[in-house]
Amino acid sequence: MTRALPWQALVLCLVVVAIMAGCGDDSDDASTEVNVVTTLPLFADIVSNIAGDRAAVDSLLPPGADPHTFEPSPSDVRKITEADVIFANGLGLEPSLLRVIGANISSGAVLVELAEAAISAGVSTLAPDDPHLWMDPTNGREYATIIRDTLILQDPGGSDTYSGNYETYAATLDDTAQYMRDTAAAVPPDDRLIIATHDAFGYLARAVDFEIAGFVVPGPGQDASPEDISDLITTIEDLGIPAVFAEPQTSVETRTLEQIASDAGVKVCALYSDALDDTVRSYVELLRFNAEELARCLGGSGD
Ligand SMILES: [Zn+2]
CATH class of the missing domain: 3.40.50.1980 (Nitrogenase molybdenum iron protein domain)
Known part of the structure; x- marks a missing residue:
């Protein structure tokens, strides 16, 4: 414990009260x-x-x-x-x-x-x-x-x-x-494939009965080779995957995945893993968002 002694609390209080009331x-x-x-x-x-x-x-x-x-x-x-x-x-x-x-x-x-x-x-x-x-x-x-x-x-x-x-x-x-x-159940079994920026979604996939089809790099800060990129485009085309998933925080991997999606002619959706923001402000919101985004982007009903 690092609790302040009473006199320290008093001094702190006096300092604080000089700055703000209450x-x-x-x-x-x-x-x-x-x-x-x-x-x-x-x-x-x-x-x-x-x-x-x-x-x-x-x-x-x-x-x-x-x-x-x-x-x-x-x-x-x-x-x-x-x-x-x-x-x-x-x-x-x-x-x-x-x-x-x-x-x-x-x-x-x-x-x-x-x-x-x-x-x-x-x-x-x-x-x-x-x-x-x-x-x-x-x-x-x-x-x-x-x-x-x-x-x-x-x-x-x-x-x-x-x-x-x-x-x-x-x-x-x-x-x-x-x-x-329940939400991810909107996606037909054959379309339950995730392509993402980094290797962060295996546990999400398991929770909603999806599979990881590929990712740009295993971990952020690593480099994707031209072969990695062309392999990923081939995977998207061979499997007929309609969307890939970037993480909202800007990163090299997100820009690489956006380029891959553009080359393959598929849309870029979002999945959250490590970070929160103004859209997803809590752990529960992160979980709910991810399932909703999988259903929205792979659900087959179109936008
Ligand atoms: Zn991560």
């Missing part, structure tokens, strides 16, 4: 018990759903950032040193961040790598080099379970709050999983 009543900081930092904004969203106002939750990545290539700033280092609990994904998703977290986490704090913990808890995995386990809400539910248990260990007094919020959120994730299957 010090002295129950601010969020006064009621929070745990200071949580996550790597991805979507993990911060899951934590917030379970912690309610018992935790201050912040993410290291800004909403549109790419975890594969993100380099932390000095202000990110300060968030890390002040955290009681840090949730990352692991499995190679955010290598730079985990190095900086490892070097700066305070001695009493806890680091949980959610994908590693979910695998230890028994979730079934696909390719060992795809870290995007949360793209299947069944795995996201396991992330939520691990987050609940971690918060209870760190703050036993909040056990009832965390458990109650978890029950509500887990039910929402179950409903979302069903909604995704």
